[in-house]
Amino acid sequence: MAYIKPTAEYSDWDGERCIILRGVSDFDAYRVFDCGQSFRFNVENGVIDGVAMDRRIKIKQEGDTLYLAGADKREYDEIWESYLGLDEDYEAINADVCEKFGVYNGVINDAVKAASGIRILRQEHWEALCSFIISQNNNIPRIKKIVETLCRELGEKFISFGEECHAFPTPEAILAAGIETLNAMKMGFRSKYVFDAAARVVDGRIDLKAIENMSFYEGEEYLMQICGVGKKVADCTLLYGYHKTEAFPVDVWIKRVLEKYYPDGIDFDGLGKFAGIAQQYLFCYERYINGERETNK
DNA sequence: ACTCAGGTACTGC
């Protein structure tokens, strides 16, 4: 059975333009924005609020109904449907993931069930690269704090919902600001990496657009030219910034998952086209579901 | 004081 995209209807939400999506399946907005793939969204009173694609958006979900405030029909069709991954058939993806990982054991079935509703967002190239350079050897609250400072200081201003907001800064703006400005943002040793990446993008040594047409392996090698970009950051950039879903970033959590559930090792080349989505299920399963249970002991 | 955090570069075998 073919996937049926949720239908969007125009409405309003507290006087703001708003899109309502009914019949949303395999989508849990709160989980999507709380699984460490994006750093510019916050949840307050059940509303997910943040900036992406140079726009602010507020999101709330009640069952299979999704409300997007700050977007009209055209913006939904052109931007948010794709950004949120609502154009993808996750039922089919989940089946593929369970098949590929299922040759080892049934852990993936539990993870997909427990962490259902996860989506891989389609973030912008530069924002993903820059954010994941900052993420290295760092924790999520501090990553968010640094990214917010970076945006507030160097991102283009705009007004939304009556408040000043900031786009993610361009590499040009970061280059022009200089490394001392980045140091003042408490990036620590990552300042020089962010600066190096910005410099390479501005002078053309790195062509972010060209990566779209590269294979996953080519893209990985290409991104790793940047100082401060190793395999993990490159894989995250390709997965979250280029939607190359075969990327399987191995961080400390996934390392633990592999040791715990796949002690005899796995064949990374046989994980299929959606390995990165499986990675998200396993990450979420171990960190937020099993993890919390363990810490409550 | 110490460890840890969604890693990476550098060093020494």
Added chain:
DNA sequence: GCAGTACCTGAG
């Protein structure tokens, strides 16, 4: 190749 180590910073 592969293990060991330093690295900014802030929270626990």
